[in-house]
Amino acid sequence: MPERLKLYFNPRSRAVTARWMLEEVGADYELVPIGFEADDANKQALRAVNRMGKIPTLVLSDGTAISETPAIIAWLADAYPEAALAPAVGTPERGPYYRWLFFGGSCIEPALTETMMRKDAPPLPKTSVGWGTYEDVLATVEEAVSTSPYLLGERFSAADLYVGAGLSFAGMFGEPQVKANKVLQDYVARVTDRDAYRRSQSQ
Ligand SMILES: N[C@@H](CCC(=O)N[C@@H](CS)C(=O)NCC(=O)O)C(=O)O
Structure with missing residues (x-):
């Protein structure tokens, strides 16, 4: 286009x-x-x-x-x-692709905000908030990328870009659980090892 x-x-x-x-x-x-x-x-x-x-x-x-x-x-x-x-519209893979894009916006984002900006506040009730707990959110991504390089398997997709950017941001700002998690750190390193990522970082 x-x-x-x-x-x-x-x-x-x-x-x-x-x-x-x-x-x-x-x-x-x-x-x-x-x-x-x-x-x-x-x-x-x-x-x-x-x-x-x-x-x-x-x-x-x-x-x-x-x-x-x-x-x-x-x-x-x-x-x-x-x-x-992105997988083609209507294919089975389009489902998990949407799932991870929305997981980024509705689970990773608010969970990160809660853990990084409300450090001293008690956690919000896990059965009421859409992301459950920060720990569950990280474990869910970890499970997905521990057996295959990317969220949808062998191929990088726009969902990796969004999820990887969120985790990379957390690591950059020193969020301890992301920093200490080798599977997530390896995943972030994998998805950001791209020329387009490097170009996007120039000021
Ligand atoms: N839901 C939005 C959030 C966008 C957002 O909060 N952006 C911040 C910067 S990271 C912003 O524009 N802050 C300036 C303001 O709120 O005035 C998204 O996912 O893009």
């Missing part, structure tokens, strides 16, 4: 994951820098397309805006099928 895309971006944010995906699919894109200060020059334009004012936000050439990192990743995987980062 040859079109020029626009990514509202800050190098110290989740937008780096969206940029990694743009690099994976070989998209033609520009970065629109967003500072975290309230009076940032591009904040108004961002709010016009995403009232949350959150990044990443991807804008297509027709003006359609997509926010939420996993939605951006999923859209790009489908829009650039030649990159082969």
Whole structure:
């Protein structure tokens, strides 16, 4: 899909994951820098397309805006099928692919937030919160990648990009359970050992 895309971006944010995906699919894109200060020059334009004012936000050439990192990743995987980062729609493998993308957003993200930002608070009730416990979330990913290199088996997919980015972020910020887990560390090393990942890290 040859079109020029626009990514509202800050190098110290989740937008780096969206940029990694743009690099994976070989998209033609520009970065629109967003500072975290309230009076940032591009904040108004961002709010016009995403009232949350959150990044990443991807804008297509027709003006359609997509926010939420996993939605951006999923859209790009489908829009650039030649990159082969998602199983075809309707195939059995598409199910686990969705499962891991949504697991990233609805389990890994909030579990990480709970463990990293509410260290001194008692854990939320595991039968009520969608992610159960942080320990269960990590063990679930660990189990999946201990017998095969990637979440869907032998082939890297966009789900690995999103799940791997979350775990990599946790490790970078010194989250002790991810850091101490060799299976997860090896997985992160495997999924980030890619030229597109390295390009996405440049400032
Ligand atoms: N649910 C969103 C979260 C996006 C998000 O919270 N982004 C942060 C940066 S990592 C942000 O834009 N913070 C600035 C703000 O809230 O004003 C996603 O998955 O992309």
